[in-house]
Amino acid sequence: MTRTIYYVASTLDGFIADQHHSLDWLLTQDVDEHGPMNYGEFIGQVGAVLMGAATYEWIVQHQAAAGEGWMYTQPSWVFTHRDLAAMDGADIRFTSAPVTAVHAEAVKAANGKNLFVVGGGDLAGQFADAGLLDEVMVSYAPVTLGAGAPLLPRRLDLRLRETARNAAFVAARYDVDR
Numbered sequence: 539m540t541r542t543i544y545y546v547a548s549t550l551d552g553f554i555a556d557q558h559h560s561l562d563w564l565l566t567q568d569v570d571e572h573g574p575m576n577y578g579e580f581i582g583q584v585g586a587v588l589m590g591a592a593t594y595e596w597i598v599q600h601q602a603a604a605g606e607g608w609m610y611t612q613p614s615w616v617f618t619h620r621d622l623a624a625m626d627g628a629d630i631r632f633t634s635a636p637v638t639a640v641h642a643e644a645v646k647a648a649n650g651k652n653l654f655v656v657g658g659g660d661l662a663g664q665f666a667d668a669g670l671l672d673e674v675m676v677s678y679a680p681v682t683l684g685a686g687a688p689l690l691p692r693r694l695d696l697r698l699r700e701t702a703r704n705a706a707f708v709a710a711r712y713d714v715d716r
């Protein structure tokens with residue numbers, strides 16, 4: 539059964555990027571690619587990808603700087619009110635349709651696999667508002683920023699299902715309590 543999962547890395551004080559959309563605090567951390575709750579295992583179960591425009595723009599810039607292309611093979615939806623350009627070879631739909639309609643389309647496209655909500659936090663919150671967010675998987679980096687893009691700016695009750703250490707990170711998996 540398809541689950542809608544917000545899989546994300548956060549600072550200890552609940553930010554997923556700094557005030558300038560930098561992830562330097564994250565990309566310098568030790569991670570075990572084969573360790574608990576690793577990205578490879580997670581993405582293998584993903585059938586469609588959903589993200590906001592700032593996240594998309596960060597990916598485009600970061601991949602271009604690294605000389606690399608779009609990294610998702612899954613159909614992807616980018617929420618925006620602007621006319622953004624798709625990266626070459628990327629299967630992307632830009633949308634400002636209601637999250638419920640996009641979710642229904644993405645579930646169909648995922649064909650039984652999970653939906654990956656990449657971020658930001660408010661977009662994950664919009665899915666939660668609509669009762670469509672099933673799970674939150676957070677890897678907490680050993681750093682605080684004091685300010686930045688929030689992890690999940692909503693009042694939500696979650697149930698802790700699993701915790702593990704992955705190198706520098708504390709990884710936690712929560713079910714969203716509806």
Ligand SMILES: NC(=O)c1ccc[n+]([C@@H]2O[C@H](COP(=O)([O-])OP(=O)(O)OC[C@H]3O[C@@H](n4cnc5c(N)ncnc54)[C@H](OP(=O)(O)O)[C@@H]3O)[C@@H](O)[C@H]2O)c1
Nearest residue numbers: 546547554555559590591592593596617618619656657658
């Ligand atoms: N640490 C991590 O694992 C992680 C994961 C993901 C992202 N990030 C970073 O976190 C930051 C997130 O940025 P952010 O908080 O600004 O969030 P975001 O969701 O990436 O971008 C927000 C933008 O998305 C568009 N949007 C959101 N909801 C929409 C809707 N319902 N309909 C149409 N458009 C919608 C709007 O763009 P328009 O102005 O174009 O309308 C909005 O300004 C980025 O720097 C990203 O790189 C970190």
